[in-house]
Amino acid sequence: MTQLKPILSHLDPIIPSSTGKFKSSPYAFHRLRFHPRLTLWSFLFLFFLLIFFFCSPPAASSGGNKRRSLTNTSHSERARLSPNWPAKARNSARTQSKSGFTVLVTGAAGFVGTHVAVALKNRGDGVVGLDNFNNYYESGLKKARKSLLERQGVYIIEADINDGDLLSKLFEVVHFTHVMHLAAQAGVRYAMQNPSSYIHSNVNGFVSLLEACKNANPQPSIVWASSSSVYGLNSKVPFSEKDRTDQPASLYAATKKAGEEIAHTYNHIYGLSITGLRFFTVYGPWGRPDMAYYFFTKDILRGKEIKIFEGADHATVARDFTYIDDVVKGCLAALDTAKKSTGSGGKKRGAAQLRIYNLGNTSPVPVGKLVSILEKLLKVKARKKVLAMPRNGDVLFTHANISLARKELGYKPTTDLETGLKKFVKWYLSYYGAKKKSSSW
Numbered sequence: 001m002t003q004l005k006p007i008l009s010h011l012d013p014i015i016p017s018s019t020g021k022f023k024s025s026p027y028a029f030h031r032l033r034f035h036p037r038l039t040l041w042s043f044l045f046l047f048f049l050l051i052f053f054f055c056s057p058p059a060a061s062s063g064g065n066k067r068r069s070l071t072n073t074s075h076s077e078r079a080r081l082s083p084n085w086p087a088k089a090r091n092s093a094r095t096q097s098k099s100g101f102t103v104l105v106t107g108a109a110g111f112v113g114t115h116v117a118v119a120l121k122n123r124g125d126g127v128v129g130l131d132n133f134n135n136y137y138e139s140g141l142k143k144a145r146k147s148l149l150e151r152q153g154v155y156i157i158e159a160d161i162n163d164g165d166l167l168s169k170l171f172e173v174v175h176f177t178h179v180m181h182l183a184a185q186a187g188v189r190y191a192m193q194n195p196s197s198y199i200h201s202n203v204n205g206f207v208s209l210l211e212a213c214k215n216a217n218p219q220p221s222i223v224w225a226s227s228s229s230v231y232g233l234n235s236k237v238p239f240s241e242k243d244r245t246d247q248p249a250s251l252y253a254a255t256k257k258a259g260e261e262i263a264h265t266y267n268h269i270y271g272l273s274i275t276g277l278r279f280f281t282v283y284g285p286w287g288r289p290d291m292a293y294y295f296f297t298k299d300i301l302r303g304k305e306i307k308i309f310e311g312a313d314h315a316t317v318a319r320d321f322t323y324i325d326d327v328v329k330g331c332l333a334a335l336d337t338a339k340k341s342t343g344s345g346g347k348k349r350g351a352a353q354l355r356i357y358n359l360g361n362t363s364p365v366p367v368g369k370l371v372s373i374l375e376k377l378l379k380v381k382a383r384k385k386v387l388a389m390p391r392n393g394d395v396l397f398t399h400a401n402i403s404l405a406r407k408e409l410g411y412k413p414t415t416d417l418e419t420g421l422k423k424f425v426k427w428y429l430s431y432y433g434a435k436k437k438s439s440s441w
C-alpha cells in the first residue's frame with residue numbers, strides 16, 4: 001500500500017470530483033501531459049501492469065475455475081504443424097498385422113486419449129493422434145503425455161479438429177478404418193466461465209470431424225466420448241440408455257447431448273457408423289487436474305482447505321467413479337464391435353450402425369468417502385469445508401446401468417475406487433515428485 005501512495009497522490013489531481021467533471025477529459029489529459037513526475041509514474045505503473053499481464057501463468061487447475069482464453073484457433077495450430085507431418089502420420093499409422101485397425105485418436109494428449117492410444121498401439125494397431133494442446137489445464141502434463149506416446153511410436157499432429165482443410169488432407173494421407181474421437185472441452189463447472197469453448201470443441205469441432213469422416217473414402221467407423229452428464233436432472237437410478245436425457249444441468253451436458261443428436265443426423269444422412277460412449281467420472285494416473293480427485297490430492301498435500309459439496313437437507317453427493325483401465329477396455333470393445341460405415345465420398349449406400357452405451361462402474365461413492373480414501377492413501381488429514389452445492393451445473397449423483405455395454409461389448413469394470421485411487425496416488429507422487437526434483441514444479 002505504501003508503494004502505491006506516490007502513484008495515487010500523483011493521480012489525485014486528475015481524479016474528477018464529480019461525474020460531470022470526468023467528462024471533461026481533455027482537461028485531465030492536459031494535466032497528464034504537462035506534469036513530468038506524473039508522466040514518469042504513469043509510465044512506470046503501466047509498464048509493471050503490462051509485465052504482470054504478460055508474465056501471469058495460466059490460471060491454476062484447481063477446479064478449472066478461472067476463465068482462460070483457449071489457444072485453439074486453426075491458424076495458430078497450423079503454424080505449429082511440422083512440415084513433414086504427412087510422412088510422420090503415415091509411419092505412425094502402420095499396423096503390426098494385416099487385420100490391424102488404423103485409428104485416428106483425437107484428443108490424444110488428453111487423459112483418456114493417451115491411455116486409449118497406448119492400448120491400441122500395444123496390441124498392434126496403427127495409431128495417429130491429433131490434439132490442439134490448448135491451455136485448459138497445465139500444458140506440461142499434456143506435453144509429458146505426448147512424450148509418453150512418442151516413446152510408444154504414436155505421432156500426434158498438433159492441430160484443432162475445427163481445421164477442416166487439415167482433416168481432409170489427413171484423411172487423404174491415411175485411410176483410417178476407425179476414428180476414436182476424444183477431443184472435447186471437458187469439465188462441468190468451467191462451462192459457466194467459458195461457454196463458447198464448449199460450442200467450439202463439442203459442437204463445431206464434432207461437426208467438422210464428421211464432415212471429414214463422411215467425405216473420406218473409405219469412411220471410417222466412429223467411436224466418440226459422450227458423458228454421464230446427459231442424464232442431467234433425471235432422478236431414475238441407475239441411469240439406463242433408455243432414460244430421458246432432455247434435462248441437461250450444464251452447458252457441458254447440453255453440448256454432449258447435442259453431439260448425440262448430431263451423430264444421429266450424420267448416421268442417417270451419410271451412413272456413418274457411430275458409437276457414443278457415456279463416460280462416468282473417469283479417473284486414474286495421467287488424469288485431468290481440473291477434476292475433484294486430482295485437485296483434492298494436490299490441496300490435501302499442500303494443507304489447503306477443500307470444499308465438499310452436499311445437496312439440500314445435507315443430501316450426499318455421489319459419483320459412479322470409473323477407473324481409466326476399465327474405460328479403455330470399453331473403448332477398445334466399442335471399436336472392435338463397430339460395423340463399417342456404409343457410405344463413401346459423402347454418399348450413403350445403406351443403413352449404418354448407431355449405438356450408445358454407458359461406461360460406468362455401477363457403484364456410486366459419496367464425495368466424502370473419496371476424500372477419506374485419499375486421506376488414508378496420502379497419510380494426511382484434509383482440511384475440509386462442507387458446503388451447499390453451488391448452482392454451477394453439478395448434479396447430485398450419477399449411477400450407471402451397464403447391462404447393455406456388458407451384453408454387447410463384454411464390458412465388465414473390475415476396479416473399485418480405493419484400488420484405482422491407490423494407483424492414481426502412486427502415479428501422482430512419482431510424477432510431481434520427479435518434477436519437484438528437477439525444480440520445475
Ligand SMILES: O=C(O)[C@H]1O[C@H](OP(=O)(O)OP(=O)(O)OC[C@H]2O[C@@H](n3ccc(=O)[nH]c3=O)[C@H](O)[C@@H]2O)[C@H](O)[C@@H](O)[C@H]1O
Pocket residue numbers: 063186187188226227228229230279280281282290291292293306307308309317318319367389394396
Ligand atoms: O461423468 C461425466 O460426464 C463428467 O465427469 C466429470 O465431472 P464430475 O462428475 O462433476 O467430476 P468432478 O468435477 O471431479 O467432481 C466429482 C465430484 O466432486 C464434487 N466436488 C467437486 C469440486 C469441489 O470443489 N467439491 C466437490 O465436492 C462434485 O460435486 C462431484 O460430485 C468430468 O469432469 C466431466 O468432464 C464429465 O466427464
